[in-house]
Amino acid sequence: LAKTTQPISMDSYEGQEVNITCSHNNIATNDYITWYQQFPSQGPRFIIQGYKTKVTNEVASLFIPADRKSSTLSLPRVSLSDTAVYYCLVGGDYKLSFGAGTTVTVRA
């Protein structure tokens, strides 16, 4: 399972764009990159998934460079409700584990 490294925390203000970068230097050829969001007292929920280049949905964008050794989750125009922990998950193995994630705090 590819090990991932993310910043522990990030602060932002309402209306700003938040970019969280995840490093995964030993990503395997078949591995996808998946991001989850977790609010307090809730289970994580899927945000976005990609394999290469750029993926965009109604919530976020995911940028993956050609070497795939990192990825960046972009949250456009965040609001207070985007305060949460964000996890980067890489791998296609059965043993899927999450790191500590990035705590994003959005302030008014």
Add this chain to the structure above:
Amino acid sequence: NAGVTQTPKFQVLKTGQSMTLQCAQDMNHEYMSWYRQDPGMGLRLIHYSVGAGITDQGEVPNGYNVSRSTTEDFPLRLLSAAPSQTSVYFCASSPRQGSSGANVLTFGAGSRLTVL
């Protein structure tokens, strides 16, 4: 479509007691797993199953047992609870896992367990 349902939501046990955390999914998912989350930490994999009758250990399996007799259910058993097992437990499922890499998990709401 209920998704992943966990029961109970809260439980208090005394050291040495046993209990079972229930997990059920109605999405016909092959893969199911149990995680524990401790304060300030990420989710650590306890056990997982790739189908009925097949289970395997994750990162932190000690003190926990699982079985998978049906596709829908994946209970987690604590045979002799210890204070170190105080945690929030999450069950998750996905259509499949493996070499394809497209691992999108659906999580339950969690079960908060306190062992005194």
